[in-house]
Amino acid sequence: MSKGFRTFQAALNTWDTQLYFPTPTSFLQDWENNIQEAQKRFKATTPTQRAALLLRIASFLQQDKLDIQEVYCRESGLSKERFESEFARLTNTIFVFAEHIQQFSWQKQNILPLENKTLLKKRIALGPVLVLGSSNFPLAYSTMGGDTTAALAAGCCVVVKAHPMHVGTSLAVANCVKRALQELNLPDRIFSHVIDNTYAWATTFAKHPQIQAIGFTGSIKGGRALMDLAAQRPRPIPVFAEMGSLNPVVICSDLQIVQIETIAQQLARSICTDAGQFCTKPGLLLVDATHFETFKKLLLEALATLVAVPMLHPDIYQKFEACKRQVFQVKGVKPYQSNVNQDGLKGLWGIAQTTPELLLIESTLLEEVFGPFAVLSPFENENVLQPLFEKMNGQLTISIFTNNALDIHPVLTHFIEEKVGRAIINGVPTGVSVIEAMHHGGAYPASSDARFTAVGPDSILRFTKEVCWQLHQ
């Protein structure tokens, strides 16, 4: 067994050992028999009642925390520390959303005395939402993750398709949701959970006339397939898919050497934390030529001190190695990667040094490599970056390191306004705050709809619509 996933053989066994069986097709009939009534009753709840549901779910998650941790670490190979931070993120999101919906202004009113009428616009649930669990966040973007929490906060019933790589975690979390629904005497079909190691359930629900929206976090291929399915329905529905991103980093000329050292260390950690398996992992480092050699040396030094952790799944690891190889094979690219130690765990990371000219002609260099990997290039001045930004896809983030935060180069600001969801000044892209000012999205294919965020309370708006009541006297 190769380095990168040897500590979590259990994940591999998920299907081999038949621990978890796919949900039988007979489930659909039960769902269809009950979903309309469940959605009707859930829509009729008040924000306070929905907040109570969310908080009850959080409290059951707290109760079951140790059990969830055990299966989470076993299935994903992620560390206990990572579990702690992701669990905190999960419950924090629930708390923030529960608070938000009670304060949110769900309606707008206009009284038109001359016309003797009153108009009241109410924001209500869009209807049942299909959520696809992500591979890289078994908690925060899966069963009761950002999409489900947003949908429940809005009053939408949810069908979660568990990600096949962490079905046990998904079941443990789903169990908490189901208990909360039971305790509050709410219909159990408000939350449904299906298991599947094919595309069958995802396709069935994506096409189902009762499903009104889809939430997805994953690959461009997967997200686009869902977008296409949704667009081809007799009655199309919105999809919010959060897909790939390179998360370019720009290191400007005005920095001091001492700052470069700190930045190199920050970026090394940002690239490698949890084996770089984040949608916000920095994947393209553009460094002003004056600092390039210094930065490269410091980055490689910092990377050399980091100990790799196993990747989430053998498939992900194999894909990572294949993509890394593909980039390294591009003519003109200078490859750097860790030496494999005897324990097989040192390393994993790769850095591909290139040039702005090569970036412009080699599309492979502008494709996301999921894992601890980044493309590194010097640039003479920001104007050189313009054609590169024009070629580049939409991005979740850009990070800019500079001492002139108030005077960002117009080439950068233009790129940000055209294609980027979040611009980080003097910080790394990993670490997404669950707050109102967050925007986690970006032009396609960073997300399927740049108008909505996947993180923060505004993400609830993905799953609401408005109805105007117009009363005549």
Added chain:
Amino acid sequence: MSKGFRTFQAALNTWDTQLYFPTPTSFLQDWENNIQEAQKRFKATTPTQRAALLLRIASFLQQDKLDIQEVYCRESGLSKERFESEFARLTNTIFVFAEHIQQFSWQKQNILPLENKTLLKKRIALGPVLVLGSSNFPLAYSTMGGDTTAALAAGCCVVVKAHPMHVGTSLAVANCVKRALQELNLPDRIFSHVIDNTYAWATTFAKHPQIQAIGFTGSIKGGRALMDLAAQRPRPIPVFAEMGSLNPVVICSDLQIVQIETIAQQLARSICTDAGQFCTKPGLLLVDATHFETFKKLLLEALATLVAVPMLHPDIYQKFEACKRQVFQVKGVKPYQSNVNQDGLKGLWGIAQTTPELLLIESTLLEEVFGPFAVLSPFENENVLQPLFEKMNGQLTISIFTNNALDIHPVLTHFIEEKVGRAIINGVPTGVSVIEAMHHGGAYPASSDARFTAVGPDSILRFTKEVCWQLHQ
């Protein structure tokens, strides 16, 4: 020449007389050369600057009002009274939006002191928008109509494809927009205007990588074609298409006879005003059985007193007659229509009496007939309507006439929350107020995305996105 369009031969001549030539394909090169710079500059304007632009446009429209009126009436066959009301609607929308964007909270901020960072989320323009002029609102939903005004208010450049039925009106209005841009020294490519009696320009722009959104008002066929084009792009873009609607009306049992008379008169006018060429024209009248015969008699009497106006275009008139015939030919339908007078103008309207059972099995009866036409059916009690509502498509509106405004039957409220954008209690669906509480949209195919409104200042949100700036200390 048949009744219905004989007073506006000029409209027919639009293309025959070669008054207006299609925009040559060479235009595209000029547009491509300038759109990015124009969008960059327009995005950088403040809401106050954009409000100034909107108000300047309104003032040029006022200056040219008489010229616009002349070509509007000549091309559309619509009356001067209708021109006055549509012109007021047009300028009012501009005023409301100009006011709104100056008060709107364009950003959200969170300061996270523990993490030493500040997040600022700004709402900005989505990018260039393609707007397709509608046939039935030469002013309010065309060149400088709701979509264009919303897009300009957001800071998006606009390409308008003039509706071929009123190219002269479109040119006259476009001229005002162009003068305002010139006077304020803004790039002229902020607003572009193309003429075309085929689908060529619409298709070219709908597929163009620079176009970031589409606004459309018209048929389901046209709207869906645009949705499909947009979804198939390498980088899909959002489409807001406002398409067909039956606008069902429900007349409840609790009303008094004297009320029925008023309602019959209101509905007769709502069906026939401007030859029923409104997306909100009531097209399905469901009347409680106890009032059915009385209502029918009063409605037919009221209709008999109305004088028809010509339809917008011979094509629309012919399609109206064909659709009306199709419904009348359904077995079991009882047709009512006006007697044609010697002047050929009396009438136009049609009423098709049917039953709830027939509505359930004959899909033809549930398709919009654009023009002064409605399907009329009695019902025994609201529960009978449930399967009908389940079968029915999404609707822009429903009107409910009742003395128990606070106790709407659950079958109706459920239908409203599932599929309807606006519920009018004791009023007709025609007449849409341009205010914040308005929602003009609905489940597909009333609109392509139930989450957005086509009318009122919230319609600006169709054409904005958010960017988060995250600053680290």
